Amino acid sequence: MKSILLILSFILVFSTLGFPQEHKQGDSHGQMREKIESQKISFITEQLSLTPKEAQIFWPVYNELEQKKRELRNKNRTLFRTLRDKQDNLTDKELTKLSDQLIELRLEDVNLDKTYHEKFKKILPPKKILELYHSEKQFQSMLLRRIKERGRYQHGR
Template sequence: MKKITIILSLLLLGVFAIAQPRGRHDDFEKYKALKVSFMTEKLELTPQEAQQFWPIYNEFDKKRFETHQKRRELEEQVKTNYDKYSESEFKKASYEIIDQAVKESSLLKEYHEKFLRVLPAKKVVIIGQVENEFRFKMIREYRQREREGDDRK
């Protein structure tokens, strides 16, 4: 398993080392590839598990991102219009924000069931932890590049 992960990581890093960055899309694709490699290794996914897990996870991650973005937009609208909103507008906005949070929770529950169909519970239970670990790793690396004055941000 570790050999597969190492080979996958080296292959992905080699591709990115050769390719010239072309903007945010490339950065996002690189981020996704690093996330796949990191999570595959940390979850110790077998090739069969990875083949079944990643399409489900990618679908979940896309829906979760869209729902989260909608909630953030609503929160930003409240912040922007804070001095203009009436009590009824605040009430409406608060319900819309809560509805988005509930949708996020529902997605988590729905996809938890889907993950359990393709992975053992031992792996499913740590998906969120591994996601956070990856996110913090990326933040640390970004901050390190900032300190070093690297232009590749």
């Protein structure tokens, strides 16, 4: 079973590499993002113990969600850059518009979670859906821990 999951993980990783990328070839940030995404796929696949049938249906839906979330993060980043770079020169009306846009992006994010939760319910049993959410948090925590550890080593602590 583990060998099937491993093979499936590799197939999914290589299939996601074919998606249009938001970075230039050789861009280290883009390469790092790809590496993290492939690690996340492997981690989630292992944690959920997806059957081949579940994985075949689940991963395209999950990847679609991740792409939409990435687009929202990019919009959010753009708004914050605007705020950072032009804050002193913006009118109250413009600042209000920016803050409203930020709240709308948060609502969009929550609505995405709700929409895809309903999609996941058609693909996975309830226990695996909860394991998915837990696995995502575990992966995020693990990633943050690694980043902190690298920072300590680089700064001689």
